[in-house]
Amino acid sequence: MSAFLRPADADEPPLTLLPDQAVYRPVSSHLAIAPPVSVVIPAMNEAANLPHVFKTLPDWIHEVVLVDGNSTDDTVRVARELWPGVTVVPQRGKGKGDALISGFAACTGEIIVMVDADGSADGGEIVSYVSALVSGADFAKGSRFANGGGTDDMTWIRRLGNRMLTALVNAKFGARYTDLCYGYNAFWRRCLDPLALDCAGFEVETLMNIRVAQAGLRVQEIPSHEYPRIHGDSNLRAVRDGLRVLKVIARERGAGRKRVPRPALLTGEAR
Template identity: 30%
Template structure:
């Protein structure tokens, strides 16, 4: 069996984190929740649900993901695959088998769980999220010939390929940075349609004006940075 580890960045996801952990398939060897400044019971609920809990005090989605990667780097045995998923229960963790399948069966390097409109619960993505995804993926098609349709946070990648990417974004640009570097390094990638539902709680990105603006700036910044290289 392949060794699969899951990284879940989490900030104030106390109401949802246990459900996310409970629905992750048993093929996963370790679930790593990175507490990113929570003031609720995220840590306690994640620990009770059986996850390894790390703490990253510096706020930022990328900081949390990098913390999880650093933890894995220091382990004696490297995993085969790392899966990233959000802690708000908007994704369906039980679909993880489907997300990792192209890596296991077709030797694909990187898989994005694409939130297809037909599979999304109405209202699960805000208008600004939909627009941002459409704009970002359009620009990636325009500049890089990409086939991406989504910047979905539910994604899987071979661990050795993840290391090659040398990820660096600390905040909102994490997902688009990963996809741009996959394109630049000509890694084999594919999208897998996944279901998507209304999240539990308020989004730290699309749920605030500040978060939406900064996420947009970060995403476009990464795209234009790579388009002029």
């Protein structure tokens, strides 16, 4: 059993001090973890969706970091009402990548989980991501197309584009992903240095996946189900966003970053 895991007694209080003084948080009746988990939620005018997002978050997480993209609605107020200890980070720049980078910098947990604010992600899946990390993975990558995953929110053109871009990244960077453009992921905070994120837009998710492969980090794909946005309109545009992803792939391929040989496959990793 990993040093980060031990059986949890369902009758124990929420926090338990073991002889080594590590603080363990019961995750289920069979699992407890020591590493604190931070959840980063980039949001702009998502007040109507946040109740659905926060309702699914497990109560054992260490902190929620909400990055507010200059919202003009009650996003910040609603977040504070729903999660009184929430850390609110005002976004200085623009774009999802910029928001995530700001949120990652504010995290104090050892494990960081990325969750969208539109209600499309089920926070109940976080336990699967964390379990993969404490079992040996460096990066737990959500996949809508791994066995057990699914999506209710992709048009055929986006599905086709994602499949083609995924195949391209796999061929060019030696990865074996089943899903490229998906924002539900988790990783150890120590991975931020090799990722060296420097992308402000939506394509940050592709950049992360490419640099994970280049750094030779241990990846485990997590089957995930994507639900439709609950309120509001999506900012995704298939052609525009596909071209931006292609530019990132070309830039990273031309940058000549040395790719570290991949470690042995982890159980459950996409093949």
